[in-house]
Amino acid sequence: MSSSLLNAAAKLTYEVSIPAPHTHYFEVKMIVEGWDSTQLDLKLPVWTPGSYLVREYARNIESFQANDEKGRTLNASKTNKNTWQITQDKAGKVFIRYAVYSFELSVRTCYLDDTYGYISGAGLFMYVANHLDLPAEVQIFPPSHWQKVSTALPAIRGQSFRFSCPDYDTLVDSPILIGNQEEYAFEASGVPHRLAIQRPANVDAISLLRDLKTISEATARIIDDVHPCKDYLYIVLSSESMKGGLEHLNSTTLIYPSWGYTADKYFDFLSLACHEYFHLWNVKRIRPIELGPFNYDEENYTSQLWIAEGFTSYYDELIPLRAGFIKGGEYLKKLESKINGVESLPGNQIQSLAEASLDAWIKYYRRNENSDNCCVSYYDKGALVALTLDFMIRKNTGNEQKLDDVLKQLWKKYFVAQNRGFTEEEFLITLNEVSGKDFTDELDKYVYNCEGLPYEQVLAYAGVEVKKEPLVDNLPYLGATVTIGNGKFVINKVIRGSCAYNDGLYVNDEVLAINNFRLSADPNEEVKKYKVGDKLVFLVARGGQIRTVEIQLDYNRTPVYKLAKMGNATEVQKYFYSSWTGEKFDLNGL
Secondary structure, eight states: OOOOOOOTTOEEEEEEEOSOGGGTEEEEEEEEESOOSSEEEEEOOSSBTTBOSOOOGGGGEEEEEEEOTTOOBOEEEEEETTEEEEEOSSOOOEEEEEEEEOBOOSSSSOEEOSSOEEEOGGGTOOEETTOTTOOEEEEEEOOTTOOEEEESSOBOTTSTTEEEESSHHHHHTOOEEEESOEEEEEEETTEEEEEEEOSOOOOOHHHHHHHHHHHHHHHHGGGTTOOOOSOEEEEEEEESSOOEEEEOSSEEEEEEETTOOSTTTHHHHHHHHHHHHHTTTBTTTBOBTTSSSOOTTSOOOOSOHIIIIIIHHHHHHHHHHHTTSSOHHHHHHHHHHHHHHHHTSGGGGTSOHHHHHHGGGTTTTSOOTTHHHHOOOTTHHHHHHHHHHHHHHHHHTTTSOOHHHHHHHHIIIIIITTSSOBOHHHHHHHHHHHHTSOOHHHHHHHTSSOOOOOHHHHHHTTTEEEEEEOSSSSOEEOOEEEEEETTEEEEEEEOTTSHHHHHTOOTTOEEEEETTEEOOSOHHHHGGGSOTTOEEEEEEEETTEEEEEEEEOEEOOOOEEEEEEOTTOOHHHHHHHHHHHSSOOOOTTO
16 A cells, blocks of 8 residues: 555654764754555665765665654555555654765765855655655754754745755755855846855855856856746865756755865866856756656656757856857867867777667766776767757858757756656757758767767867877886886786787786886886887786786877867858857957
């Protein structure tokens, strides 16, 4: 028998307490009112939207118990990994208590220490099975020395740290920061915005507000300044070295190194902020049909993450360029780096973008030493496909239409008109309508198969020349990366197609000697003493045994791509470039 809530006034209340933050436990009291059944099933999600991995949040739940209105203990049992079942003789209000261990610092998980607490809703708030539509209120009880709670949930007037939400989807999509963070307000595109930044961070808040306003407004212009929010919140967490972000319905959480806001790294932060802000449209509203409503019990598969994340990755550097944070020459260097990053990995020839999207749950977020050999990033290659489609649309329409217009049409046709996502077929139809061209063959080659992207062809439209050059001048290339420590040289990756791969070096091999000479430096450097074609005998320790492996040296056959503006670009090419980047075509500074 499944749980049933028949009372129209049914609602939930969550009370979150933090009695001892240094122990890393949030304590939750969940109150279910309007329960008209003797059985109640509660669930905790196994994943969180925007991060495509089953994370098993229930592993952090402890001390689950349930009581009725008179304080009597109710029968409660766990029926599977993320479901708790409560039964009693007579229906009524139910009080549930549980603790959540929270000591994994990321934008996807809950974190608590003696300085602040961060709640990612999927990891903390249970829901009533089959009733995601129940409204709820959330009361936060912080330690007395913590003064602020930052969240996109609307505050209930007159009640400290009490918030409302219309349904569970909204609750999961509204992270909460608790502590003594700094809060600032600004307006962008006519919409109130807030910044909550958890220090320490070597960034000037006034400059950051100015730049976030510029980024936010430049992003909103892509969809004709139609902003989907009444207000918006940036949450910024500080870390030692971690970078990342997660998009939400009316907010985002960014995590960035405390001392990483230096001049040479600041653009990376702005690009990250732009990426997550652009998701307000692309993913949260303009979305593959499989990405909402969500099934929180299992994987939600889609073959279109190359659109959801790849297109966003294309714009997260293009928008800051258009907003003036970098120049076109710098942007081309970043684009050059992205092309080389994709083309240098063997997985680019093995896994299609559609496969990468579908398998994100088991491959992208579960990388191992062989991932570069068999996988491709739907972020990076998706961005390069976005560029290719953008340029082909522009070329086919005389620069009258662009990828922006495809997104605008998806926004109007599916989100605004029907409040739903789009199918793969509907994406292709919209792409064809905007461009006046049938893109079936291009998607088949570049998305559903692994054919190389036409960089030279499309970038020439904007007066950008693409050259492929040898990586080095026939120097021997081993094709294995090595961890060096305590005088040991241990292989941690072997690249498909290299001599190390073809001749049988393994990950975890400890290289002891080459040609009977004890190793004293990285074997990648040692092989450069020899010539391509030489045969070397590697002495390795493998699984406790001493083995010899004969390697015939080869060179690195991966070409390097280099981009440069054409010195003889036509006026048409220069106009194309200016329309694309937002700046004048200029040979200076490249």
